[in-house]
Amino acid sequence: MSTESWTLDAADGGQLAVRTDVVGKASRMGHRLTIAVTSWTATVEWSGDAPTTVALTAEVASLDVVHGEGGLTPLLGPEKVVAKANALKSFDADRYPRIQFRSEEITAVDSGFRLAGTVEIHGVSRQVAVDVTVADHGDRWHIRSETAVRQSDYEITPYSQMFGAMKVADEVIVTFDAEYRVRP
Template sequence: MTTWELDPSDGELLLTTGVTGPAAKMGHRLTIAVQWRATVQWDGDRPVSVEMTVDVGSLEVLGGEGGVTGLSGPEKALARANALKTLQAKRFPQIVFRTSSIEPADHGYLLHGTLDLHGRSRDRVLEVEVEDLGEQWQMACRASVSHADHGLKPYSMMMGAMKVADEVAVSFTARHPK
């Protein structure tokens, strides 16, 4: 059995929010980075388990698209504070994905597992694409997570005229030496 330990030095995990409501054009679509760690267990040349943990308190607003003006430093800090409040980061400091099974797919693997977020567990199937770069493996995954599925109320302002969209896009990329 071989174990891979991955963290932000191997890649990145980014969240991208949308904006909805009548005043959506005023809001920023945020790009957010988080600190994470993952453990991949291998049996021979096949992965048999994956566990990824995200540190909610590490959330960092990298930037924002749209809005009336560019996203300033104080606005990034406010967006971070609002996200931490929405996620109840002190009560739920981690987000965890654990596989129950892994099966080969056309360009990588299908990870069947459970996403634990905000005290609620939801079954998920994630497709991880794997590419052979010679001396390294490159992994990539894209998914979306619904606030509603995990009992979260998206941040809103102006009496709901502008709010964070329910679906948050998640993208993961990492490289690991062979």
């Protein structure tokens, strides 16, 4: 049985991002953000035609606010810098510089695979299951996932201002989208 290892990262055009929402009485004033993680690496170990292990490491300091919807004013450069600083502070990025995931069980499902394993965020480890959609295009695989994560599960206090009248929702959506070119 042949073994193979795939490596995917942001340099190959893959995207790892976090989408936030805003809650509270003054939520209309805030922006729903898309925050890209610009430095990450994922490895997939294969045995024959089945993946056996998936691991992902993301560098928290590489967060970059790329888009904001809503709010009273457009999200411009200076506001993006402030939003990034607030996100890094919420993550306590100096103390917890990485987010890591490692699968412990991989199950084939209709659209791809379910990865069950351990994720560590903000120094807290939890068991999670992530559904990954895979499309085999012959010369390349397109891999996607979208997963809800509650910040409070990882002892992260969502950013807030105006005494909590406007704050980032506890639940954020983590998205992953990458392609792997299959070697001939």
